[in-house]
Amino acid sequence: MTDLVTRYLQLGLRLGRVEEGLVDVYFGPPELAEAVAAEPAPTAGRLADEAAELLADLPDGWLRDQVSGVRAYAGVLAGERLTFAEEVAACYGVRTEFTDESVFAAAHEQLSELLPGSGPLGDRFRAWRTSQVLEPDRVEALARAAIELGRAWTERLVELPPGEGVELALVRDEAWSGFNEYQGDLRGLTSINLDHPRTALDTLHLVLHETYPGHQAERVLKDHRLVRGQGDLAETLVLVPTPQSLISEGLAELALDLVVDGPGGAEFTAALGVDVRHALAVERAIQPLRWADVNAAIMRSDEGRSDDEIRAYVRRWGLLDEEQAEHVLRFMSAPGNRTYLAVYPAGRELCRSYVDGDLARFRRLLADQVRVSDLDDPR
Numbered sequence: 001m002t003d004l005v006t007r008y009l010q011l012g013l014r015l016g017r018v019e020e021g022l023v024d025v026y027f028g029p030p031e032l033a034e035a036v037a038a039e040p041a042p043t044a045g046r047l048a049d050e051a052a053e054l055l056a057d058l059p060d061g062w063l064r065d066q067v068s069g070v071r072a073y074a075g076v077l078a079g080e081r082l083t084f085a086e087e088v089a090a091c092y093g094v095r096t097e098f099t100d101e102s103v104f105a106a107a108h109e110q111l112s113e114l115l116p117g118s119g120p121l122g123d124r125f126r127a128w129r130t131s132q133v134l135e136p137d138r139v140e141a142l143a144r145a146a147i148e149l150g151r152a153w154t155e156r157l158v159e160l161p162p163g164e165g166v167e168l169a170l171v172r173d174e175a176w177s178g179f180n181e182y183q184g185d186l187r188g189l190t191s192i193n194l195d196h197p198r199t200a201l202d203t204l205h206l207v208l209h210e211t212y213p214g215h216q217a218e219r220v221l222k223d224h225r226l227v228r229g230q231g232d233l234a235e236t237l238v239l240v241p242t243p244q245s246l247i248s249e250g251l252a253e254l255a256l257d258l259v260v261d262g263p264g265g266a267e268f269t270a271a272l273g274v275d276v277r278h279a280l281a282v283e284r285a286i287q288p289l290r291w292a293d294v295n296a297a298i299m300r301s302d303e304g305r306s307d308d309e310i311r312a313y314v315r316r317w318g319l320l321d322e323e324q325a326e327h328v329l330r331f332m333s334a335p336g337n338r339t340y341l342a343v344y345p346a347g348r349e350l351c352r353s354y355v356d357g358d359l360a361r362f363r364r365l366l367a368d369q370v371r372v373s374d375l376d377d378p379r
Contacts, residue, residue, distance in 0.1 A: 005234050006032070007054050008063060012237045014042045014050075015070055018077060021240065021334070025219065027184030028236030044077035062369050063234055065093060069242035076338075084301040088339045091241040093372035094350060096342045098298055099291040104317040107288040111319075114282050125319045132199035132279065136170070142203045143168055143192060145272050150212035153259050153268065157213065158363050161224040166190050166216045176331070180210040182219040182238075190216065196327070201279040204272070205256045213259065213366065214252030221367040235369065240340065243372045250347025251365040254355060256283075258362060290345040292317035297332050297341045350375050 009028055013036040016023030026033060051071035058064040072090030076082055088096045108121055115124045134142065147166060154160065164186035171191045181189045190210045192198075198206070208214055219238075226232045238244060259268060260280065269276055296313045299305040305313075310332075311325040320328065331337055354375040355361045364370060 004054070004058060004063065005232075007050075008067060008234055009237055010036055011047065011050055011054060011067070011070055012239050013037075014039070014047055015074060015239070017042055018044050018047060018074070022073070023237065024240055024245070025182045025238035026236060027182065027223070028233050044074050045079075048074040048078050048080075062371050065243045065371055065373075066234070066239065069093075069244075070239065073241035084298045084339060084342075088342050088346070091243075091339065092246040092343060092346070093243045094246060094342075094346050096294060096298075096346055099288075099295055101295075101317060103288050104292055107285055108319075111282065111285040114278070114285055122315070122319045126321050128282075129199060130197070132201075133197040134200060134203065136194050139192065139194065139198050139203050140168070140170060142200060142272060142274070143207050146204050146207040147190075147211050149268055149271055150208050150255075150259060151217075153264075154213040154217045157359055158217075158221065158367060160217070161186055161220060164216075164220040164224075166211050168192070170194050177327075178206040178210050180215040180219075182216070182223075184223070186220045186223060188216040188219065199279065200272075200274040201256075201276045201283060204260070204269075204274070204276065205283070208255035208259055209252040212255075213362075214255045215248065218248060218251065218366050222369070225367050226369060232369070245340075246343050246347045246372060247351065247365060247370055247375075248347075249343045250349075250351035251362065253344055253348035254351055254362065257352075258355075258359070286319070287345075289318045290348075293328055293332075294342045294345065296328065297339070300332065301338060 009026075009032055012023060013026065013033055016026075017036070048071055051067050051074055054067050055064065055071060058067060069091040072082070072087065076087060082090065085096050088094060111125065112121050115121070115128050117124045117127070147168065151160070166180070166188040167190070169189060169191040171193055172195045174191075174193045174195070177193050177196050179191045181191070183189060188211070190207070192203075192206060196202075210216065222235050226235045238248070259265065260276065292314055295317070296310045299313065300310050307329055310329055311322075314320050314328050315322070315325045318325075318328075328341075332341055350372070351365060355365070
């Protein structure tokens with residue numbers, strides 16, 4: 001392990017002490033984590049300076065991109081004022097703008113053609129979703145089947161290392177909808193929050209996102225190939241406010257389309273015992289509405305809009321019910337999530353444009369150390 005990588009790991013672990021939740025995964029040398037935990041409590045300002053010092057010693061590359069994200073976020077925690085777009089760009093390497101509401105209106109029109117009944121679109125959409133919701137035991141059964149089939153799909157694309165695997169846990173009372181905790185040693189724990197009513201497509205989307213060919217596949221492949229194969233211990237740390245997370249969420253958001261809408265997709269869903277063709281059309285119609293959450297976060301961050309205004313906005317344009325709107329507000333209020341809402345739609349668009357139907361490029365996202373700037377170049 002080089003001195004530069006050691007300094008990066010220490011920096012990231014210290015950032016996790018300043019704000020809980022910023023270290024998504026760490027499975028590197030335990031003695032390094034123990035030493036950082038025994039240090040006096042760090043301050044955000046000192047970490048911003050530490051990141052700047054490390055940046056001065058780093059050449060252009062993936063690690064420098066990571067440290068730039070840490071420097072930006074530590075600066076925000078220390079009191080530096082950035083707009084929402086400036087923070088997203090500094091942490092994740094992409095630009096975001098306020099989405100014109102005509103985009104949402106057009107999506108509403110398309111959605112209206114797909115949904116039965118008459119009356120307000122929001123009521124029709126929520127009624128349709130309610131009619132599709134699964135009982136918790138069916139969610140569990142579908143999730144377990146989707147894990148196995150998703151893993152088999154991924155194995156056909158890229159060889160997974162022997163001994164890897166994931167366990168499933170059903171939880172409640174969490175700010176997130178689902179989560180995959182990579183535990184090291186090629187093992188993961190995927191949790192599904194049952195507080196969120198789920199349709200068959202919701203369940204399938206979440207499982208493929210969190211397991212195969214999403215987060216679990218990415219983590220085991222990068223552990224196997226980069227950490228164990230090449231000795232790159234920088235990959236033992238996954239930090240939230242960095243380009244690494246943008247790419248990770250982006251590729252995971254592509255998982256549903258690649259598996260279900262690609263060759264063999266009909267056989268895949270038939271094996272699960274679900275027919276999601278119409279639900280997929282609805283899903284694609286509502287994709288632009290993900291940016292309504294980002295608009296709401298911009299309004300809250302830059303304009304100081306009240307929580308009531310935020311709830312009303314995402315209910316109107318995102319077609320969310322009260323519970324879903326409250327979840328969005330909880331998510332953007334949680335530590336580390338100020339700008340993270342933008343990572344999902346921005347990462348998806350960036351990775352989708354890069355992959356463009358070429359599974360070899362998707363395999364590269366899963367297994368190689370890719371920079372955001374690399375996604376502009378398909379070579």
